[in-house]
Amino acid sequence: MKIWIVDDESNFREQAKDQIKKIYKNCKVMESDNFDWPPEFLKGPNMKKNDFPDLVILDLFKEKIFADPKGTYFYFKLREQEKKVFGKAVVPVILWSIAYNATENVENLINKIDNEDHLFTFTEMKSQGELSDYLKEILKKNY
Numbered sequence: 001m002k003i004w005i006v007d008d009e010s011n012f013r014e015q016a017k018d019q020i021k022k023i024y025k026n027c028k029v030m031e032s033d034n035f036d037w038p039p040e041f042l043k044g045p046n047m048k049k050n051d052f053p054d055l056v057i058l059d060l061f062k063e064k065i066f067a068d069p070k071g072t073y074f075y076f077k078l079r080e081q082e083k084k085v086f087g088k089a090v091v092p093v094i095l096w097s098i099a100y101n102a103t104e105n106v107e108n109l110i111n112k113i114d115n116e117d118h119l120f121t122f123t124e125m126k127s128q129g130e131l132s133d134y135l136k137e138i139l140k141k142n143y
Contacts, residue, residue, distance in 0.1 A: 001139075002028045002052075006035060006074055007059035007096075012126065016057050016096065019132045024139055035062060035070040037077035047081045052091055055138060057131070060097035060106075069106050071097065075113070075120075092138050095122035096131050 001024055005016045013031050020027055030053070032039040042051060056078065060071040075093060082089050095110065113120050121138075123130040 001026070001054045002030065004030050004032070004039065004053040004056045006032045006039065006056065006071065008033050008035070008062045009059070012059065012096075015128050016131060019128055019135055023132065023135050035059075035074045037074060039074075047085055049085055052082065052085070054091070055135075056091055056093045057096050058093055060095055060110075069109065071095065072109060072113075079117075089117060089119050092119045092121070093117075094131065094134050094138070095120070096126055097122070098126045 003020055005013050007013045007016070010033065013033070017029050017031075020029060030039070030041045032041065034040075038045045038047075058071050058075060060069045062068070062070040075095075078091065078093070079089050082091060110122060114122065121134055123134065
């Protein structure tokens with residue numbers, strides 16, 4: 001299993017890794033501290049089937065700038081690549097962030113994605129317990 005963690009704050013990446021390791025010990029975790037596409041651990045912008053993760057844990061905001069949800073850029077680029085390679089979205093994404101309702105536009109965007117993407121979910125708060133619950137649910141369904 002391969003999981004990507006995309007979060008600009010190292011302490012949250014470490015918390016996410018801790019939760020993953022508690023649930024799934026034999027897992028390859030790849031991290032990015034920015035929302036650029038492609039992530040720095042990929043060799044280039046064009047992906048092959050085996051480049052994709054089994055799950056993405058994605059932060060929404062960079063440096064708590066709540067009006068500019070950088071994580072959505074990464075999310076849409078991931079989905080674009082999946083459609084090129086698989087013809088559809090295949091990777092579950094957990095949006096693990098804070099302040100979804102920081103602005104009406106951000107809240108509307110997250111609700112729209114949630115309604116349209118059956119592989120997308122988001123935590124209400126950036127808590128380890130809630131992340132753990134979602135990880136267990138996704139891993140139970142898929143593995």
